[in-house]
Amino acid sequence: MLYFIILTRVCNLRCLYCGNDPDPRIEPLEITYDIWDLKRFVEKDPEPIIAFYGGEPLLRINLLEEIMDNIKARHWVLQTNGIFLDRLEEKYLKSFDTILVSIDGRPEITNYYRGLGTYERVLENIKLIRERGFEGDLIARMTVSGKTDIFLDVKHLVELKDPNFDHVHWQLDVLWDSPPYQRYDDFDAWVSKSYNPGITRLVNYWYEKMVKEEKVLGIIPFIGIMKTLLRGERTNLRCGVGINAFTITTSGRIIACPIAPEFEWNFLGDIWNTEPEELPWRVTISGPCLSCDIYHICGGRCLFANKTMLWGIEGFRKVCQTVRHLVNELERIKPRVERLIDAGVISEKDFDYPPFNNSVEIIP
Ligand code: SF4
Numbered sequence: 001m002l003y004f005i006i007l008t009r010v011c012n013l014r015c016l017y018c019g020n021d022p023d024p025r026i027e028p029l030e031i032t033y034d035i036w037d038l039k040r041f042v043e044k045d046p047e048p049i050i051a052f053y054g055g056e057p058l059l060r061i062n063l064l065e066e067i068m069d070n071i072k073a074r075h076w077v078l079q080t081n082g083i084f085l086d087r088l089e090e091k092y093l094k095s096f097d098t099i100l101v102s103i104d105g106r107p108e109i110t111n112y113y114r115g116l117g118t119y120e121r122v123l124e125n126i127k128l129i130r131e132r133g134f135e136g137d138l139i140a141r142m143t144v145s146g147k148t149d150i151f152l153d154v155k156h157l158v159e160l161k162d163p164n165f166d167h168v169h170w171q172l173d174v175l176w177d178s179p180p181y182q183r184y185d186d187f188d189a190w191v192s193k194s195y196n197p198g199i200t201r202l203v204n205y206w207y208e209k210m211v212k213e214e215k216v217l218g219i220i221p222f223i224g225i226m227k228t229l230l231r232g233e234r235t236n237l238r239c240g241v242g243i244n245a246f247t248i249t250t251s252g253r254i255i256a257c258p259i260a261p262e263f264e265w266n267f268l269g270d271i272w273n274t275e276p277e278e279l280p281w282r283v284t285i286s287g288p289c290l291s292c293d294i295y296h297i298c299g300g301r302c303l304f305a306n307k308t309m310l311w312g313i314e315g316f317r318k319v320c321q322t323v324r325h326l327v328n329e330l331e332r333i334k335p336r337v338e339r340l341i342d343a344g345v346i347s348e349k350d351f352d353y354p355p356f357n358n359s360v361e362i363i364p
């Protein structure tokens, strides 16, 4: 199973959509448990995947190294803002299977959301880690909000060369703030005039690349959903939280979703008194998703949103329209993708992603 380890709740950036204001009354800012207690808990799982998470985990590199030196894990994952990637020694860098770096698209968009100079620093650092021999999966992890042009910003990131990303993934800046729609001038207009048409253009561009260049570009939401459509499978919540992904907070509590330490529904136990096998399926998607006609493809999108309904049912349903549009657009090209597979232009294996739960949520 996947374990998010919150290495610290502190971050060096103040991104517009986050604010970075952790409340120490909910969880301590820094880890208070003994790493040997963490080891005892995690190693009861025969195949643990460890994802370092924050705050900004690279603010606590010594702790990260101590954990990597002393705990056995099947895979290592890092979610970082990328600013301190140059500080990671080669030995540790090369041990990571997946590194997700926050970057929001074109320079002006990334720097608008994340602070001046962030884009340039992140690109310098990913070039450096490639030069230092990082050969794992490098994912550009975007947050998509009111200033994003989804077509231009994703296209910018997938077309980067030297340094390049292997995959691009995004999460919408929705349903996690209250009052709602804070970073949109007009959310409905943004969805109908910008985001949804941009998804249509991006799906067409993705398909054209398959035809002309015989490759499947690493756009994670498209790959993940197309895999489900091609195989006709049913999916569960794709980030896996509460199913095969759990979070260990700075105090040693175990919660499902890493962004919600303050909610009772999210609390599952602690590293001293809970066994890994007791964790799955204790908190699950409920409410409107269970009767949704595309639940088997969407999986419920986000447990946090499903449980908190911070934008009310009306706002929740507005976001579902983006999921529905995305699924419809991929359904539209599915017969043509199948023909390309049959003709040997691309392979069904190109849609075999992720190879393990590397913390991508698939549904934006
Ligand atoms: S589209 Fe909306 S209602 Fe349907 S499963 Fe996804 S999140 Fe739930």
Ligand code: SF4
Binding pocket: 239, 240, 241, 257, 258, 259, 301, 302, 303, 304, 305, 361
């Ligand atoms: S998709 Fe939602 S439930 Fe899953 S990890 Fe992200 S915030 Fe948590």
